[in-house]
Amino acid sequence: MNNYAYLIKAKAKATEAKSYFCWFSAKSDSRAEREILNILEDAGINVGRGADHQLPIRTHWFIVDDLPEESALDDTWCDRYELGGEDGITWQKITLPQVEEKPVVAETGAITDSEESYSNDENALFSLAEMPFRTQLLAQYMESDRHVCHISIPQRDRLSALEMDTDNNAIQDLILAAENVPDIKKYDMPGIWKFTSAFKKVFPEGKRYELGKKVQFAKLWFETKAIDRGILVKEWTAGHQVTEIIHSGDTATTERYTRAITQNMANLAIEIAIAQLYPNAEPGKITRPQLIGAKELVDREENVHAKAMKVLGKINDILDYDAHSIFGVTRAIKWNGEESASELRAMVRNWLAANGIYENGERSKGYPEWEEDPRAGRHSNTTDITREDVDRILAADRGEYVEGISDPNDPKWVHEDLTQKRQPEIAKVSPGMYSVESLIDTPTPKIADEEASSNVQVEENGSNEVADSDEISESEKANEHATGNAESGVPPDARKN
Known part of the structure; x- marks a missing residue:
């Protein structure tokens, strides 16, 4: 049989709920997990999401004189003991730092240095360096302007409640990331505050980040030289999760990935x-x-x-x-x-x-x-592009003229209306001579007219002399007369007789 101890922590939002401590003996871990849930169910205490208490947290076995009875839920245990140690699940007795005894008048009696004396006193401050590491870490994390070296008992209680709030992922991840850096506990309060400030800039609350990245950044921050930590924080804040700060001369540069292909x-x-x-x-x-x-x-x-x-x-x-x-x-x-x-x-x-x-x-x-x-x-434009717009863009890319996209002043476009009839022009051939061919509308000869004119008998004239204008006119008349006789079928000699 093994002894098992559990803490049933009240959530921070449940102001009137108290935390419980319980221990018992069981044969195995699985039986112990079932047993603690049975004890809580019998006591009418709900745990988990939507309840006032968190799920049971298993802690180390702790033997003291005021240990409660086995399987009993003790709501006063957390007033005397708190979790701490290197692993965070070891019980420690709550001890208050010694303070100077305040002088009082004789009739009021002496003042005792007990926790009850300062449990509600926000003005009584105690050295943070003497408190557990997690309290130191969270105290610096909650400060935004500068580091803090002293806190009050009420403030310490609030930090303890924050530490045990497993629903707060930002706090739990911070604690785990910090405890993965062994050298962090060697730093003083200003050094821890600088780390928590950088941590909040890179991983702001309200967003979920991978725990592995938080641990990686925590280790890198402490491994990086103090002069380069600002560059490290700036790169990680911008989403560039660099792993090393490389110097070239006096200029600090970082390793960056370059694509092997052109982006598309x-x-x-x-x-x-x-x-x-x-x-x-x-x-x-x-x-x-x-x-x-x-x-x-x-x-x-x-x-x-x-x-x-x-x-x-x-x-x-x-x-x-x-x-x-x-x-x-x-x-x-x-x-x-x-x-x-x-x-x-x-x-x-x-x-x-x-x-x-x-x-x-x-x-x-x-x-x-x-x-x-x-x-x-x-x-x-918030509306989706239409198919017509795509066709117009593609047509413009092919070299076609598209109204509203193509440049109308581009000299490659033809501005003349080719549908209108061109006006005839007089072309200059040489000085003083012009061609008027475009002014002459030469009709196309008809085939019937060519056949008719091929049947006309024309008298050959062997003379090479050029006739006068009057002679030409008479000859034309004679020809016309002969042509008329030929068409009527009467020989010329018969006409004379």
């Missing part, structure tokens, strides 16, 4: 999917299962990915940013909220202007010209 919209969709599915994924360190999962998300066309792709894809220079910027802006924006597409685009532009880095290593130029940019109207 298909690859952009994959990077967005990886950033959404795997918060711990880093550019250049993508595994095959992660790539396959991202492709499946793209194929499913889920709303969260489709919205992110629609918004990011309409940023005019989105393909110029490196993979770290794409991962960072994807994780920084909440894509399943109620923000409209225009509001999300504004958030994306603001993030990229402040944190974006282009593939060539240059910082983002921002978007100061967005209102004047003629592309802004297209990008800020």
Whole structure:
């Protein structure tokens, strides 16, 4: 038989609920887990989500004179003992730091140095350096302006309750990340406060982050030189989870991943999917299962990915940013909220202007010209592009003239109306001579007229002399007369007789 001890911690929001301590003997861990739940059920105490108490926390066995009876729920145990130690599950007696005895008048009697004397006194401060490490850590975490060296008993009780609140993921992850750094306990209060301040900047409350990344950052922060910690925090805040700060001369630079291929919209969709599915994924360190999962998300066309792709894809220079910027802006924006597409685009532009880095290593130029940019109207339009708009854009890309897209002043376009009849022109052949061929409308000869004129008998004239105009007229008349006789079928000689 083994002895088992459990703490049933009251949640911070349950102000009137008390924490319970219980111990008993059991044969195995599984039986012990069932037994503590049976004891709580018999006592009518609900635990877990929606209840006033957290799930039972198993602690180390602790033997003292005032140990309660076996299987009994003791609600006064936590007034005398608290969890601490290296592992956080070892019981320790609550001891108050010794303070100077306050002088009082004789008739009031002497003042005893007990916890009850300062349990409600916010002005009585005690040295934080003498308290457990977790209390020191949380005390610095709760301070935003500067470090703290002394706290009151009520403040210490609040920190103890915060430490035991397992529903507070930010606090629990901070404690686990800090305890994975052995050297952190060697630091003084200002050093611990600087770490907690950096931790809050990189992992603000209200968002869920992978515990492994928090542990990694905690170790990196203490391993990095003090002069470079500001750069480390800035890079991690921007979504660039660098692992080393490299110096070149007097200028500090960081290792960054560069794509092996030219960025395109298909690859952009994959990077967005990886950033959404795997918060711990880093550019250049993508595994095959992660790539396959991202492709499946793209194929499913889920709303969260489709919205992110629609918004990011309409940023005019989105393909110029490196993979770290794409991962960072994807994780920084909440894509399943109620923000409209225009509001999300504004958030994306603001993030990229402040944190974006282009593939060539240059910082983002921002978007100061967005209102004047003629592309802004297209990008800020919240309606989907129609098929007609796509056809017009493709036609313009093919070199066709499209009203509203093509430049009408381009000299390659023909401005003459070819449907109108061209006016005849007089062409100059040489000085003083002009061609009027375009003014003459030469009719096409008819086949019937050619056949009729081929039957006319024309008397040959062997003379080479040119006749006068009058002789030519008489000859024409003679010919006309002969032609008329030929058509009537009467020989010329018969006419004379």
